[in-house]
Amino acid sequence: MIWYQWIAIIAFIICAIVLASDLVKLIKLGNPKDLSRKQGNVPAAIKYSFTGAMSPMAKESAYQHLPTYIGGLLYHMGTFLSLGLFIWFLINISLHAEMHVAIAIIFQIILWISALSGILILLKRIFKQELRSLSGADDYISNILTTLMQIATALFILNTSNEAFYFIVMALFFLWLPFGKTKHVLYFFAARYHLGYFYGWRGTWPQK
């Protein structure tokens, strides 16, 4: 293995350890210890929180901002695809298996669309005064690293000469992920869980 592959692997391990320790902390802290009398169905509400409540028709943040919502959806798809491909590339260092060209091209198209969504979201943050006023360095760095990571992955799929660039970008991404706002990869799920728990306890959700 080459030095930049090692760097990426070490960064990935650091990222996994920090996120895992955050997860353990959340699990240890546990559910809210609510002493009021429960009125609803908490498990059903948590399920609803991850399903029906996430539907674009259930949230103004989605149906009032459809282009951003769709862009965000694509962007996240590209991020998870890139993470999956990173694992595949790591395994493939020893396997030397070749990805079918058609599949590689499909992945590339998805990643280019996703990266473009990331760029548009970034431009929106830069040019929309109100959004700019909410933003700090973390918002720009998180977006740039995630978008760059997708571009690097798209380039690397069919052209391995970009290997050094790819692994270094991935290393930077993994080192940032658990510390910047990108950590919402973990806290998003915890937030949806708590939201379901809260509304479920009080009988607000599942919305009938």
Add this chain to the structure above:
Amino acid sequence: MVTIDKEKREKALQILKNSNDSKLLTHLNACVRCGLCAGSCMYYLAMKDAKFIPARKVDLVTSIYRRYLTTQGKLMPALFNAKDLDDKMADEMVDLLFGGCTMCGRCVKHCSIGVDISYIVKKGREMLAAMDMVPKTLQSTVDAAINTGNNMGIPTEEFVDTIQWMEEELVDEMQDANARIPLDEQNKHIFYTLNPREPKFFPLSITAMAKVFYAAGESWTLSSKNYDVTNYGYFNGNNAEATQIARNLYDEVKNLHADVLVLGECGHGSRANRWEGPNYLKKEYEFENITAVELMAQYIREGRIKLDKSLNKELMTIHDPCNLIRNGGLLKEMRFVINSAAENVVEMNPYGNDNFCCGGGGGKLAMSEYNERRLKIGGIKAEQIKKTGAKVVITPCHNCVDQLVQINHTYKLGVQIKTIAEIVADALIIDKKQ
């Protein structure tokens, strides 16, 4: 001007350190500042100022968390949007967390992530309370509740006089000398509570509920001292004071040996007692603790009261109090009662769990320094009401009633504002043979 010294800062940070579950840690780390919550906030919609975007309010609290309680924020604050808790920051927190949010939670439901924004705002208020930075107007309301037993400082004699007067009205209306508004009676089934605005400004709503109790043949009582359902300690962020106020009711229910604590028509009061009370007192309540809406629904279902909805013919609409509906799960129950008592009900748009706050929540009615903002954001509700064409607005919350009355006047809506007890009382069929 308050200066934030090390001791005050430490007290504030303690709020963010103290957590016995994962909720606080989760919501402190979940916001991505996408800003898509803006359109769900009535402050932002009415004021068109970016500072009112809910994510900005969250960031005030979370940037402090990152600055002092995360390694990355301690080492590289500029990179991770971590900010100092200094005078400027504290002033901004007062302006936005007390003066720019009613904690209605509308943005929470619509947040792309699911951040409990009003919970974080509440934590911010707790931090400010720890630094003695609660607006004086709000604090004086809490002080009144603690010192006199009710948030308006109504002397017991005056309250007792009002109740006796209302009892006479009830006797006249029912033409029954046995019709009563019992005070301080022991071993009754129900201990009923009031918003002090009722004896002070809207005493007829007390008679309305008394009429419902009369029709249901209920065994009930009021307390002459601890009848106040409100708890502004929920809003000022001082949990010790909130606990003391909640304890007043708890102790009174126990002293009078009642079976059920029925929370009068007050959104935040219901929330503070039904949902927060046991957590303030750190114990499960031994008695049942329900809202007046649920009690009336129960009476209707059990056939204990009979209603003729043709007695309420006018076009009516419903204002959903945030703490009873979105944060209290009574959407269907409330509509069951209203639709049983009124013939012609039309919904606002949006309504229910998506409904806009009236603008008087979050302790706003107690903070006169924000009156102008409060009435401006109330314009959204005024517009909603206008569009329904209704002549009557029904709401089971006296704080909402107060704000709606002011909106009615400011925006010249020409509507009547009524509580659910009043609507139900108007539709009651009284069986004289009972």
